[in-house]
Amino acid sequence: MDLQGRSWQRAVVDPLEKCMLDLTGRTAFDEGHAMFRESVRKFFARELVPHLERFEEQGIVDRDFFRRCGAAGLLCPTIDEAYGGPGLDFGFNAVVNEELAYLGSSAGLQLQNDIVPEYLLRYGSEEQKQRYLPGMVTGEVIMAIAMTEPGAGSDLQGIRTSAVKDGDRYIINGSKTYITSGQNADVAILAAKTDPSKGAKGISLILVDADTPGYQKGRNLDKIGQRSADTSELFFSDVRVPASNLLGEEGMGFAYLMSQLPQERLSIAIAAHAGAQRAFDEAVRYAKERKAFGSTVFQFQNSRFTLADLKAQLQVGWSHIDWCLARHNAGELTTAEASAAKLWHTELQGRVADAALQLHGGAGYMNEYLVAQLWRDARVSRIFGGSSEIMKEVISRSI
Template sequence: MEASPEELELFRDNVIRFLSDEVEPYYEQWERASIFPKELYLKLGEAGLLCVDQPEEYGGAGAPFAFSMVVVEEVSRMGFLALASNLTVHSDIVAPYILHLGSEEQKKKYLSRMASGECIGAIGMTEPGAGSDLQGIKTSATADGDSYLINGSKTFITNGQHAGVVVLATKTDPKAGGKGTTLFTLDTSLPGFKRGRNLEKIGLHAADTSELFFDNVRVGANEVLGRIGGGFGHLIDELPRERLALAVSAVWHAQGALEKTIEYTTTRKAFGNPIASFQNTRFELAKIKTDIEIHRAYVEKCTQLYADKKMDATTAAIVKLATTEMEGRVTDACLQLFGGYGYMTEYPISRYWADARIQRIYGGTSEIMKEVIARSLVGR
């Protein structure tokens, strides 16, 4: 099922209205608190903005993939990248993992509550000693009768403070390398699970980013997500959507930065004239616009490829690398046009700039993206 442009724009209007009413007035205080209130997820769920392309039988709207990306687009454009990060993990990473890999029992247990905002999703991959090298994780899941005992820790976990379910990467066979990795759905109410501190970051202040600890957490075999030992392959299969969502976010976040910069340079005066009247400013704005539009075109192509189930890992790496590097260039150039005011936190462009920096790191660093692309060209 494909969405008509009219349907998408109507949905976009609803997203913008929600963000203007329920997010914009409170965003600064959430940034200062370094966390979103849980109630926000319930409001998002009630407005139909969570897991929107999930089937109706599991609480979603059954909408085309493009609708989910409209949420990412507008949240990013309006400068709420911390919220875009949290929602991407919840709706575009965790929910699809459970939908694509989960048993009927797992789907019924988690998905409807995720769509309503009652249960917030997180994904537990990164560890203190294993970032991009997922084969190096140490968190273990040891078979014990008809269940598993999970021990270890994770770090840099988005939604960590609020998560009700974690899609958790573990080692069930430490000697088998990537083939010894298994995913679980872990209910955070289980004994032995503990949340660590909410980590302090350069940007994305309102996004709760946490350490998680597992001390003999007992989970049933029915919480295995996908195949025993198939976790690494499952991660590879699901990464294209994650990286595409980050690419969408990058383009629209850059677009929002440009809009703020146009507004500022056309009203701010220097030497008696608007800054936008100077050739340097005009040429910089032209370069920024060109950079954004070229990358938007590629993102739109990739979005269609994903909708048609033709998106591969290499293409996902290309679009993630290109767009997030562009986002960094654009937000930096935009801040420069604000001059000294751009460095002041009272001006939103400073947040655009600081928030953009993480996009070249999470979801696979730019260096890892280059390696993925290179392997598709010349092998290892």
């Protein structure tokens, strides 16, 4: 294909051969995971790759894409059979995560699969599980977590959204921002102050259906990267929800959020490393095809040494991802270990994406090349889920 064509169009031509994550040396997966990965690849080649560019341009993934993922068995692998899921281990989530990130997609499957279900499974009532989990598995129900506010990001104790008890209901007022899947979401797990006098112990989680009067979706925010992941403002004006929508116990919201951090941060680390691998692979392909001064870019020692250094780091990184997966599936991955994984792999993603763009030269700054998107998408991974600075603080507390 002409190098002036969009790099991701290669995937449309032959997705299973020219755009495939190399699994050589991986230790975290068994035969069941391998069979599942093959089905995921075929599904994405058919149902995602042809729409990648359109999703990026429109700033949101089609609702129907979630339903197709559900029908293909790609959603919520860890949800129990009692609620319509297959009840598998997190390794199946990791397969979807890796393949999605390697394709350069920021579709909201990571939130739908890896983050939201655990709150319902661990803290939800039986009625809440029956109401929401089967729909999450089929893709009929899309959920978001509404934590961040204009004045409160990593410091969740600073949130101002309130939920005041009024008989058998909560009255919610406030606003949220930077909410992933905010436009598509049918339901939000809302972090709100139920007792402002208690600080972190006064935060509760409440399920709020998007069609509740007073719940308003604001703008689909214009981001630098990860454009196909809709990210929104949400507004709550005298939103009245049943007290039974409380997730778990009142005042335990902050503790619940903290307890789910290992899986969330591992999920981010996995996606970051797969994205870094794709950026590297794009750089290798371009360097071996692009001619300069009578030879390919790859023939220059600087190019080869740069790529050799990155390959070594990626090799070490995949071993660490597999170690983390084994620890997590055994219930042993600590918050500090998961934070270290997020810190290391997202920082590596940034370095690899930047080096890959540099090896593309001027072409790397052109949006028609996938490496430009991979570079843009990589930047936020060092911010969401806890910034690199917060990760260092968390890790330091374990020393």
